[in-house]
Amino acid sequence: MTARLTIDGVFTTYDRVDVLDDITLEVAPGRITCILGSNGAGKTTLIRSILRLTPPRRGSISFDGRKLDGMQTHDVVSLGIGCIPEGRRIFSKMTVEENLRLGAYRVSSEREIRRRLDGVHAVFPRLAERARQLAGTMSGGEQAMVSIGRGLMTDPKLLVIDEPSLGLSPLFVQENFNVIARINATGVTVLLVEQNVNQTLAIAHHGYVLSGGRIVAQGTSATLRDDPELQRAYFGAVH
Amino acid sequence: MSAIGQYVLNGLMQGTIYGLVAMGFTIFFGVMNVIKFSHGDVMTFGAFGALVAATAAAAAGLPTGVQILAAVSTAVGLAALLGAGISRLLILPLRSAPPLNLLLMTMMVGTVIREAIRLFFPNGTNSQRFPALLPPGGATVGGVFVRYDGLILIVAGLLIIAVVHHIINRTRFGLAMRAVAEDQETARTMGVNFFRVVPLTFALGSATAGFAGVISGLYYSEINYGMGLLIAVIGFSAAIVGGLGNLWGAILGGYLFAGLQTVVVATLPTFSEYKNVVAFVAVIALITWRPTGLLAERASERV
Numbered sequence: 001m002t003a004r005l006t007i008d009g010v011f012t013t014y015d016r017v018d019v020l021d022d023i024t025l026e027v028a029p030g031r032i033t034c035i036l037g038s039n040g041a042g043k044t045t046l047i048r049s050i051l052r053l054t055p056p057r058r059g060s061i062s063f064d065g066r067k068l069d070g071m072q073t074h075d076v077v078s079l080g081i082g083c084i085p086e087g088r089r090i091f092s093k094m095t096v097e098e099n100l101r102l103g104a105y106r107v108s109s110e111r112e113i114r115r116r117l118d119g120v121h122a123v124f125p126r127l128a129e130r131a132r133q134l135a136g137t138m139s140g141g142e143q144a145m146v147s148i149g150r151g152l153m154t155d156p157k158l159l160v161i162d163e164p165s166l167g168l169s170p171l172f173v174q175e176n177f178n179v180i181a182r183i184n185a186t187g188v189t190v191l192l193v194e195q196n197v198n199q200t201l202a203i204a205h206h207g208y209v210l211s212g213g214r215i216v217a218q219g220t221s222a223t224l225r226d227d228p229e230l231q232r233a234y235f236g237a238v239h
Numbered sequence: 240m241s242a243i244g245q246y247v248l249n250g251l252m253q254g255t256i257y258g259l260v261a262m263g264f265t266i267f268f269g270v271m272n273v274i275k276f277s278h279g280d281v282m283t284f285g286a287f288g289a290l291v292a293a294t295a296a297a298a299a300g301l302p303t304g305v306q307i308l309a310a311v312s313t314a315v316g317l318a319a320l321l322g323a324g325i326s327r328l329l330i331l332p333l334r335s336a337p338p339l340n341l342l343l344m345t346m347m348v349g350t351v352i353r354e355a356i357r358l359f360f361p362n363g364t365n366s367q368r369f370p371a372l373l374p375p376g377g378a379t380v381g382g383v384f385v386r387y388d389g390l391i392l393i394v395a396g397l398l399i400i401a402v403v404h405h406i407i408n409r410t411r412f413g414l415a416m417r418a419v420a421e422d423q424e425t426a427r428t429m430g431v432n433f434f435r436v437v438p439l440t441f442a443l444g445s446a447t448a449g450f451a452g453v454i455s456g457l458y459y460s461e462i463n464y465g466m467g468l469l470i471a472v473i474g475f476s477a478a479i480v481g482g483l484g485n486l487w488g489a490i491l492g493g494y495l496f497a498g499l500q501t502v503v504v505a506t507l508p509t510f511s512e513y514k515n516v517v518a519f520v521a522v523i524a525l526i527t528w529r530p531t532g533l534l535a536e537r538a539s540e541r542v
Contacts, residue, residue: 051428077430089425091418102418105411106430150429 002065004029004158004189005050010059012042012049019045020056021213027158032180032190034200036224037210038234043193044086046210047162050191051083052076063158078106082156086163088147092136096127099135099146103153113153120149123179141172148179158189165196177203197235201225209234243505244383250501251494252389252458255396258493259451260474261481262403263322263444265489268478269420270440273330274342277349278448279471281325284352285318285449286369286462287360293370307372310456314449321352322445323438331437349467357464366463369456392454399450400490406443407486416440420484469515476522482532491533496522 005027012020019042027033037043048054050061052073061068068076077083082103091099100120104113121128124145130138135146144164151159161180165173173196181203184190194200201207201221209217209230217230224230260282267275292313296306325348333341357363373388407413415436418426427433451470456462477496481488499518504511525533 053424053427072432072434073427074430074432077428083428085425085428089422091421091425093421094414094417098414098417102414102426102429102431105415105418108411154430 002029003027004064005191006060006062007046007050008060008062010046010049010056010061012045012054012056014045014054018057019213020049023059023210023213023215025208025215025218027189027191028206029157029189030184030187031205032184032192032203034192034194034204034207034221035210036194036197036200036207036234038195041210042213043195043210044162045213047083047086047160047193050076050160051081074106077154080154080157082151082154082159084147084151084159084161084164086166088143090135090143090146090150092134094135095132096135096138096146097131099150100127100153103150104155106154116153116155120152123152123182124149140168141175144168144172144176148176148183152183156188158191159183160191160193162193163195164192165194165199173199198225244380244385246501246505248385248389248393249504250497251393252454252497253500254494254497255393255400256451256455256470256493257473257477257496258490259396259399259447259454260470261477261489261493262400262486263448264475264478265481265484265486266407266440266444269484270416271326271330271334271437272338274338274345274475275325275330275441276342276346276471276475277325277352278322278345278445279467279469279474280349280352280356281318281321281445281467282448282452282455282470283356283462283464283467284321284452285314285445286452286456286466287356287367287464288317288449289314289453289456290367290369290462293372297370303372306370310372311450311453314453315446316449318449318452319442319446322448323442326441327434327438330441331434349471353464353467360464363464366461369460369462371457371460373457388458392458396450396454399447403443403447404486412436412439416443473515476519480522480525480532482534485532485534488532488534 003026007023007025010020010023011018023046035043035046045054049056052068052071063079063081066079091102100117101113104116107113126142127145127149130142135143138146164176164180168176177199180190180192192200192204201224204221207218207221207224208215209224211234216234217224260278263278267273289310293306293310296309329344329348330341333344373391377384377386407416415426415431418429418431419433419436423433455466473496477492478489480495481492496518499521500514503514503517
């Protein structure tokens with residue numbers, strides 16, 4: 001089985017410093033693959049490289065066998081990569097429905113947009129009740145629903161999720177992870193980037209550990225969870 | 240009594256022109272955080288295009304209606320193209336440059352446009368007569384004399400404001416535009432083509448200025464190469480007073496500025512030459528009192 005996403009020898013530079021230093025990894029279709037790492041490990045830069053917001057300096061990234069090198073961000077998204085960005089990044093001056101519609105921005109058929117809206121409303125009935133409310137006036141948990149719902153509106157083959165637990169109460173964090181597992185169960189491939197090691201490994205199939213811009217370990221979730229050396233070296237500060 | 244009616248109509252006319260220009264300033268700032276000082280000269284460019292188109296249509300013996308249509312579509316089209324071109328060739332490539340460089344660049348572009356009109360338009364240094372295409376005369380309503388052309392132009396201006404409002408708030412393009420204005424990177428990750436939306440946004444804002452140029456020509460019966468300079472300063476002030484980034488604020492600011500001018504002219508006829516001085520002093524006072532404008536976005540929204 002070929003990988004959904006292949007990252008091959010990628011170097012990405014910020015202010016002339018390599019934040020990503022020769023990253024090679026694969027995301028298998030239908031699975032949840034996670035990237036674990038502490039602050040400053042290069043997790044967000046990796047996502048920015050995939051979406052080509054910060055194009056890599058060297059190396060190659062392909063999606064379903066198609067090279068993304070040289071593409072613009074909106075073209076990458078059109079191939080079927082959805083994004084739930086760090087810190088939610090909802091459009092606070094727009095209504096909930098407008099936020100969701102932006103997720104399906106590349107779709108022009110109103111019928112298809114309505115179908116996807118219905119799908120998101122089935123997952124989050126609250127967003128249907130609040131369709132006309134300005135998203136910025138909602139609670140943190142509700143804004144997280146808007147951000148996830150907006151990602152689902154893309155109807156992605158690959159959903160890239162950046163730190164979904166950031167700034168949420170533990171109760172919402174657990175709820176969010178449950179939602180991600182349910183989304184994956186419907187067949188969506190997930191690339192999950194997190195610092196929250198235990199909860200992430202509980203739902204992920206495969207994981208990579210990122211430290212100082214390099215992949216320092218990889219394996220199935222069970223292997224990573226049961227590796228005492230790894231737990232001590234990289235996750236010690238977290239747990 | 241009849242004098243008051245004429246003052247009100249003049250004020251509304253001026254306010255509509257200012258509001259249309261201020262809308263561009265507020266749209267450009269909202270989307271790209273840029274003050275585009277060539278905006279007034281883009282308007283002038285549109286007005287001169289309208290003059291050429293109307294003259295050509297008249298020379299070809301086409302009916303008045305077609306002359307008007309030619310004038311309006313040429314002005315709107317030329318201004319839109321010029322605005323989109325400036326954004327694509329200069330503003331987008333310089334978007335990470337210091338804001339002051341960008342401001343300076345747009346001022347220089349404005350000077351180039353202005354000088355090009357002056358040098359290349361036949362007898363361009365002098366004011367040009369703009370053909371009277373609208374029905375002459377007027378009607379007395381309740382003792383107040385109302386010029387037909389003024390009435391038509393105000394209604395047309397309000398219609399354009401409504402159309403722009405509709406585009407921004409009710410269309411897919413408007414959705415993309417607002418998304419870019421609020422969070423450019425997230426908009427791009429939703430699939431918005433940033434490099435197409437920005438020039439289209441500048442085309443929209445510039446088209447309204449082009450329309451303002453035609454209105455000005457038709458109402459005052461003359462245009463000149465430097466007309467965009469003062470209107471740019473006034474339109475910019477109107478946008479600031481209303482709250483930069485706020486569409487209704489820009490329109491309100493436009494009518495407010497025209498209202499101030501009109502009050503000076505109506506109450507102190509001997510000082511009518513000072514209308515801009517008084518209006519600008521009032522604007523300075525308003526900005527000091529409310530630095531973020533009358534209809535400022537609440538601080539919590541602007542993150």
